[in-house]
Amino acid sequence: MEQVDVIIIGSGQGGVPLAADLASEGKRVVLFERDRLGGSCVNYGCHPSKLLLASAHAAARARRAARLGVHAEVRVDFPAVMQRVRRVRDQMSSGVGRRLEKAGVRVVRAEARFTGERTVEGGGLTVTAPLVIINTGTAPAVPPIPGLEGTPYLTNLTFFELNELPARTLVLGGGYVGLELGQGLAQLGSEVHVIEMAERLMPTEEPDVSEVLHAALEADGVRIHLGTRAERVAHENGRFSVALSNGQTLEGEALLVATGRRPNTPALNAEAAGIELDARGFIKVDDRFRTTAEGVYAIGDVTGQPAFTHVSWEDYRRLMAVLKGEARRRGDRVLGYVAFTEPQLGRAGLTLEQAQAQGYKARAATLPMKRVARAIDLDETQGFFRLVIDEETERILGATFVGYEAGELVQLIMVLMEAGAPWRVLEQSQLIHPTLAEGLPVLARQFTQ
Incomplete structure (x- = not known):
């Protein structure tokens, strides 16, 4: 077992600046990351989706320019769109690695788990430290729909590996992720169906928000199915078939599951460190990011906070202040967010x-x-x-x-x-x-x- 000053689990938008700052102060910092450096924002969320939407919105605006007396012929090169998405994404992820290396952070590319009090193992390395910070984020929550498991359905983790535009795309979920990516694919030329269990899109927002977005998506050709759910999924010969609770069956070449998020805590073995989780598996923290284990902190959406990059990054700023003895709190901010629909x-x-x-x-x-x-x-x-x-x-x-x-x-x-x-x-x-x-x-x- 090796003794270090700081252990950070996860290289999201809070964990990376924490690791870099603490290492720059001369502390021995070990950061564990089981996947791509940069977390969801860089690799599967904010930036890849907005790179895609830059192309999609450009195509849609060119078509709408006819309202202004400007007539354009729009041809979408979908493989080129996705190549750009992945190229910029990879550049950003590589930049995270260079930042950590320059700061002197020791990066372990492996899944981490607690084996005891402030003791973490991963990639054949076991380390202990007086300060541990968890920034493992969340992952797509996949519903237990009969027939879904084992099919090549998409989530935001796999969506950006697409090379060909699906002729028809079925989207489970009418929230932020489903609407952004669904509308984007429609603007790029796919026939898109959005399936939402609630009686309106974005059901957590005000009703007239849903009305405006509903009209806008329909204007882009998106077909919306409200108050219904997927009861069974089948996949054969490259085609999905989704049976809905209203008796309708939809078919498509791609199926995107965007039905919520779950915390990345199962692999942590949190109990071994005395870290309590809530009923949904999120890490319990107080208003100064402290978990139920002495010396262990958690930030970002793994604590049940809204899954936004700026929230995680602001957690980093607040936790740095807390560690210095300043009177900052998790809730001392105005929460804002944006859905990048049109x-x-x-x-x-x-x-x-x-x-x-x-x-x-x-x-x-x-x-x-x-x-x-x-x-x-x-x-x-x-x-x-x-x-x-x-x-x-x-x-x-x-x-x-x-x-x-x-x-x-x-x-x-x-x-x-x-x-x-x-x-x-x-x-x-x-x-x-x-x-x-x-x-x-x-x-x-x-x-x-």
Whole structure:
């Protein structure tokens, strides 16, 4: 057994900067990674999907340009699209390796498991340390549908290895992953069917968000099946057949399973280290990232936090501060996220319903995109801006933006929320005409009425 200063399990967007920073301070750091360096974001999530969507959205916008009097013939070279995805992905993953090497981190390319208190084994190496950090993330949750196991179905882990565009693609799940990749394939030329058990797409979002996205996907040719589930899967001669609970059977050359996430904890042997998991298998932590085992911390979505890269990276910043004795907490931030559908969904903080459930005297204002001059100029009038405020303190509690580049705009609200600024700051602001952001003061002025 070897004694080191720090053990890190997982090379995601929190684990890598932690390893690099701690090693740069002169600590002996060992990082275990069983898969590609960089975690989900670099290899299977954020960047590969957005690389794909860059091509898909370019094709869709070229077709839509006819609305502006511009007529284009669009030809998609799908193998070239996927080659670019993998080339840039591989460059990013290699860059992570170079960063760790430069910092002096010892990388063990093997699955890690606890064998005792702050003792980890993997790849024939057993190490112990006073500080252990777990950043193992999550993986696709595959439902136990009869006939599914053993078929070449896709998840986000395997999707980006596609070389040929499927003529027909069946997508199980109408959440963020299913809609982004499903719409992307439709824009690239596949016939896409989305199957969602709930009565609307993105069922965790507000109903009018679902309505806007439903209309947009249908406009791209996506066929949507709501309130139904897959009851049986068959695969024969390169073709999937999915029997639905409504009696319908769908066929396709590809099947994408995007039905949720599960924590990467089964292989950890957490019990051996005294680390408690919750009923779903996520690691239990307090507001300073401490697990139930002394000296062991966990960050990112393996703790049940939202599965977003910026959350994991901000966990890294907070944990570094905690280790230095500073008064940072896991929850001392404004949560925001984006779904990169077209149009985009940008969210920050609370919805009106969530705010009222928490006891706020909350009020919301909504501005349709068709009232924003720049959106009219671009002919991108799908969606709306929505702001939620606390009438007692005048602080901004949240925002829901659906529309063209909504992900860029919602971050203006996040900055105001982080600063604790009242909504009147936005209402009194003079923003540049004609821009999409110019609509935000107009939105806030509704609270003066």
